[in-house]
Amino acid sequence: xxxxxxxTQHTFTGIQRYFNSYTITGRRNCVLATYASIxxxxxxxxxxxxxxxxxLTEK
Amino acid sequence: MNxxxxxxxxxxxxxGLPLMTLAIILSSMVWPSQNxxxxxxxxxxxxxxxxxxxxxxLMMPINKPGHQxxxxxxxxxxxxxxxxxxxxxxxxxxxxxxxxxxxxxxxPLWLATVLTGLRNQTTKSLGxxxxxxxxxxxxxxxxxxETISLLIRPLALGVRLTANLTAGHLLIQLISTTIIIxxxxxxMLSMLTSIILLLLTLLELAVALIQAYVFVLLLSLYLQxxx
Numbered sequence: 001x002x003x004x005x006x007x008t009q010h011t012f013t014g015i016q017r018y019f020n021s022y023t024i025t026g027r028r029n030c031v032l033a034t035y036a037s038i039x040x041x042x043x044x045x046x047x048x049x050x051x052x053x054x055x056l057t058e059k
Numbered sequence: 060m061n062x063x064x065x066x067x068x069x070x071x072x073x074x075g076l077p078l079m080t081l082a083i084i085l086s087s088m089v090w091p092s093q094n095x096x097x098x099x100x101x102x103x104x105x106x107x108x109x110x111x112x113x114x115x116x117l118m119m120p121i122n123k124p125g126h127q128x129x130x131x132x133x134x135x136x137x138x139x140x141x142x143x144x145x146x147x148x149x150x151x152x153x154x155x156x157x158x159x160x161x162x163x164x165x166x167p168l169w170l171a172t173v174l175t176g177l178r179n180q181t182t183k184s185l186g187x188x189x190x191x192x193x194x195x196x197x198x199x200x201x202x203x204x205e206t207i208s209l210l211i212r213p214l215a216l217g218v219r220l221t222a223n224l225t226a227g228h229l230l231i232q233l234i235s236t237t238i239i240i241x242x243x244x245x246x247m248l249s250m251l252t253s254i255i256l257l258l259l260t261l262l263e264l265a266v267a268l269i270q271a272y273v274f275v276l277l278l279s280l281y282l283q284x285x286x
Contacts, residue, residue: 021193027186034202 064232068225071152082154086141110137117279124179125286128279135164136275143224143267147260156228158221165216168278173209176285184285216277223270227263234259 012020019033020026071078091103099107110133117136118129139155146153154160176184188205189198234256241249 021189021195021198022191024182024186027189027191028182030198031185031188031202034199037199038203 064229064236067152067228067232068156070157079154079157079160082152083138083142083160086145086154087138089141089145090137117275121279121283122286125282128282131168132275132279135168135278136271139220139271139274140268143271144264146224146228147263147267153224153228155220156225158217161217161220162213165213165220165274169213169216169281172278172281172285175282179286187284212277212281216274220270220274223266227259227266230259231256231263 012023012026016026018026019029021030071082091106093103093107096103113136114129114133117132118126121128142153142155145151146155173184188209189202190205193201234252238249238252238256241252
């Protein structure tokens, strides 16, 4: 397979040092960040307070 | 009692007692057991040669820690080969036509390869979910796609085996029913259809062998990625 880690040829600075698609650790961090974001979105929609509609009274 | 074409796939039972376990165990009993003789008879020698050839061929691409899996993978291929081949005999039940059995084989073994990878080389296993050199905007999409393709592997393994064997058995039954029905009215057509049945049976023989091999080969490939 041609998927060897060629991260030694790239020099990353800033956030790209941790999140890139070339080094194995960069790829791992991208995967973990994606999973964490999806989990946060699901948790947000599950745990947000539901709007309470006022009770209807007959006139 | 009128039989439908799907009745051959009914799980066997006698007076309400399921015979599925017996169907699986008895299939493996056709193989002679190994003994401790220095020189075995021809059948045992042939069996040993066969098993060691397949073991070498399957386990060569896998590194040394993965060789612990050789026993279970060889047992699996022998079991599937035997079950598939015995199922081609008339009036026999083929356990591998049951999706439940194939999923029971595929899911735990696939899960074991994934957990082995996550345990022994966490970074590498997680990193493989993102292909190298992916452009930045595509990263989240590709990660989701790769995760889905990872999760669909056991489903594909089980359904592939089930569908191939079920379809083959159904075709054999349909064509042989056609031959019987056509025999009094159109004997020439019936004979031509029997040639098709012969070719189909040969094809099903090949499919039985190939599907067992493919099941175990794919598992060994998943293991190779993770060990």
